[in-house]
Amino acid sequence: MAKALLAQHALMLETLKDDKDRMEGLITLAIPAGIGPLFVTPQLLEFLQIFPKIEFELITLTSKAEEVFYNHPEKVVHVSIGYGVPGTGDIVSRYSGKMEFIPCCSPSYIKKHGHIVDPSECAVHTGLSYTGGTRTKTQELQNGGVVKQLKWKKSLSFQSLSDLKNACLLGAGIAGDIPLIHCIDELEEGKLVNVLRGWKRPAAGCYLYSTKHFVEYRRVKTFLDWMAEKHREILEQIDNRFGQLA
Known part of the structure; x- marks a missing residue:
């Protein structure tokens, strides 16, 4: 543990040597697994077209987004993306919109087990639950x-949202809370069906986080503000697509 802390301190000292006004250097970005293809990688490529001397390192977020600046033992994280609340103290945040969580299952599951319209019916169904560290488990x-409480006949739990969605697509059960960004394509294509209409986990705020120290660096603050605006546009588009389905 001491070696990890010393390594983190050494990285911090290297960061302090940077020229704060330069639009070049490394930005380490912590993101939840699975959001890269739509929510991160295309935007990074666009940002690099504007500022080609920036470098990015992406790491997988395994905790709440605002906590990663203190609990990652080996990396100095400049920016994180995830669900949360406005930053306080040394944490700086940029709100980018809200994420809806959609109860889903495959058409094959409905064909075999029937449609479901109320949480009280979950007692005779299999539930697929997300238990990763980026948010709390959905229990109602x-x-x-x-x-209403979610009480399943039996439950399959996943720490990976991708694994949960794949199980849902295969007809393994009903997922009570797939983030809309992860299921909008499948809903449009008919590979997943929105069940329990009207019932859902409350939407979560989406934020980009940094620290007061790092936003003093022009490259970090510029990226933080720019990315938040891009994410607002994407989330608005996804909400509009879902509204058309409804």
Whole structure:
């Protein structure tokens, strides 16, 4: 543990040697698994067209986005992306929109087990649950002011959202909370079906985070503001696509 902390301190000292006004150098970015193809990589390529001397290192986020600046033992993280609340203290945040969580299953599951419209029916179905560290496990759904517990006949738990979605596509059960960004394509293509209509986990705020220290660097602050705007555009487009489905 001491060696990891010393390594982190050495990296921090190297960062402090940088010219704060230069639009060049490394930005280490922590992101949840699975969001890269739509939500990160295309935007990084676009940003690099504008600022070609920037370098990026991407690491997988395994905790809440605002916590990674303190609990990652080997890397100095400049920016993180994830669900959360506005930053406080030394944490700086940029809000980029809200993420809806959609109860889904495959058409093959419905054909075999029937449609489901109310959480009380979950007691005779198989539930697919996400238990990764980026957010809490979904244990209840809301519809207006009504809250109902999710109680499954049996449950399959996944720490990887990609694995959960693949199991859902294969007809293994009902996922109560796939983030809309991860299922909008499959919903449009008919590979997944929105069940429990009206019932869902409350939407989560999406944020980009950094620290007061790192936003003093022009490259970090420029990227933080630029990426937040790009994400606002993407989330708005996804919401509009889902609205057309509904």
